[in-house]
Amino acid sequence: xxxxxxxSDDPMNTRIVHLLAGMSLHGDxxxxxxxxxxxxxxxxxxxxxxxxxxxxMAIHQAIDLQQEALRSLxxxxxxxxxxxxxxxxLREEIGRHVGAAVTGLQFQDMTSQLIGRMVQxxxxxxDVFGVLGTSEPADLPESGSDEMLAMLNRLxxxxxxxxxxxxxxxxRSTVNQRHMESGGIELx
Amino acid sequence: xxxTILAVDDSGSLRQMLSFSLKAAGYGVIEAIDGEDGxxxxxxxxxxxVLTDQNMPGMDGLSLIRALRAMKNYQNVPILMLTTESGDDxxxxxxxxxxxxxxxxPFDPARLTEVVKKLIG
Numbered sequence: 448x449x450x451x452x453x454x455s456d457d458p459m460n461t462r463i464v465h466l467l468a469g470m471s472l473h474g475d476x477x478x479x480x481x482x483x484x485x486x487x488x489x490x491x492x493x494x495x496x497x498x499x500x501x502x503x504m505a506i507h508q509a510i511d512l513q514q515e516a517l518r519s520l521x522x523x524x525x526x527x528x529x530x531x532x533x534x535x536x537l538r539e540e541i542g543r544h545v546g547a548a549v550t551g552l553q554f555q556d557m558t559s560q561l562i563g564r565m566v567q568x569x570x571x572x573x574d575v576f577g578v579l580g581t582s583e584p585a586d587l588p589e590s591g592s593d594e595m596l597a598m599l600n601r602l603x604x605x606x607x608x609x610x611x612x613x614x615x616x617x618x619r620s621t622v623n624q625r626h627m628e629s630g631g632i633e634l635x
Numbered sequence: 636x637x638x639t640i641l642a643v644d645d646s647g648s649l650r651q652m653l654s655f656s657l658k659a660a661g662y663g664v665i666e667a668i669d670g671e672d673g674x675x676x677x678x679x680x681x682x683x684x685v686l687t688d689q690n691m692p693g694m695d696g697l698s699l700i701r702a703l704r705a706m707k708n709y710q711n712v713p714i715l716m717l718t719t720e721s722g723d724d725x726x727x728x729x730x731x732x733x734x735x736x737x738x739x740x741p742f743d744p745a746r747l748t749e750v751v752k753k754l755i756g
Contacts, residue, residue, distance in 0.1 A: 496648045504655045546744045549652045553741035556646045557719055560690070621690050622719045630739025631721065632750055635730045 471580025475573050482569045489562045496555035503552075507545045514538060550629050557622045564620060574609040578602055638755050639663040639680070643673035643687040643699065644717070649740075653686065653717075656744035662751065670694025674702050681708045683755045689718035689725070697732045704733035713754040717742060 514534055518526055526534060579602065624630070640662050642653040647668075654664045665682060667673035669691040677685065685703065689696035696716055703709040713735045718725075721739045729737055736750065 493648060497651060500648055500651050500655070507659070542745075546656075549656060550741045550743050552652065553649065556644075556649045556740060559646060560719065623721070624719060624740070627741055629741055629743035629746060632736065632738050632746060633726070634736040634750070634753075635734065 467579045471576040474576040475580070478569050478573050478576070482566055482573075485562050485566055485569070489559055492555050492558060496552050500549070500552055503545055503548050507541065510541050511538070551627050554627055557624055560622050561620070571610055575606050578605045578609070637661065637663045638683040639665060640751065641665045641667060641673060641677055641682040641685045641687075643667040643670065643685065643691070643696070645669050645688065645691040649688070652744075653742075653747075656742075656747055657751065659744070660748040660751070662748075670696065670699035670702075673699050677703060677709065678706070682712065684751060685709075685712060685714040686717050686751075687714065689716055689720055689729075697728055700729070700732040700734055715750070715754075717747075 514537070517534070521530070640657050642650055642657070642664055643666075644650050644653065645668055650666045650668075654666060657664050665676055665680070667676050670687070671694045673685070673687060674694065685699075687696040687699055694702075696718065700714050700716075703712070703714065714733060715736045715738055716729050716734050717738045717740060719740045721737075726737050735754065738747065738750070
């Protein structure tokens with residue numbers, strides 16, 4: 448049985464622990480930055496899409512009102528058959544474009560789900576670095592590959608246990624779309 | 636009389652788009668931010684159709700459907716799932732829970748209102 452003193456005084460063990468602690472600290476810092484940027488990107492995308500959506504809706508409503516105003520300017524408030532057909536065709540065309548914009552803007556809903564999943568995986572990676580950084584010189588075996596293997600297995604088990612805790616959030620991606628065409632409809 | 640639709644989705648922008656599309660087609664819309672909020676609003680007012688996302692924090696879409704179907708006044712109200720998911724397994728679960736249809740995101744406003752019109756006029 449190794450004593451704490453004998454292991455912690457081993458210069459090689461101390462060096463390994465410092466290396467692990469350094470890796471853990473730097474890895475965690477990089478991941479924290481990526482996580483922060485992803486969350487900010489999600490916030491910005493959400494706000495941008497809401498504003499774009501509001502603008503498209505306002506444009507659609509303003510054009511409807513403009514068409515009504517145009518009709519009222521015509522003699523007797525009634526357009527000729529040709530003019531009425533043209534106004535209706537324009538209205539339909541605008542409706543199609545707004546519909547396409549609404550479909551396209553839903554990319555944000557999907558990217559938000561993907562970003563959420565990425566953040567969960569980043570948290571998983573930070574857990575890995577966290578476990579690596581908790582090693583003490585006393586944890587490391589004085590010598591022997593079997594002892595080293597046992598210690599690495601313990602670390603691996605700790606990482607696995609933390610991964611299991613996050614399994615629900617990261618198990619599978621629910622977003623498989625690869626283009627922004629409208630999805631299928633099935634009535635039961 | 637204006638038919639009312641309960642739109643349940645945790646994405647604010649998605650609710651905004653659903654609301655815009657359905658209101659433009661002449662329907663009234665009540666928005667809910669997740670399954671629990673949807674259930675509470677459905678209890679306060681019986682709506683004509685429910686449109687729900689699946690993956691939401693807290694109560695998900697399938698749980699909401701099961702809870703609604705357990706209520707007497709929601710046994711015959713059409714419920715549609717609107718979700719990014721399109722797997723056969725989850726669709727079968729939706730059907731078993733009591734969903735009347737499955738719409739995969741992104742939705743097209745014209746096709747959505749066409750389906751809603753078919754179900755509630």
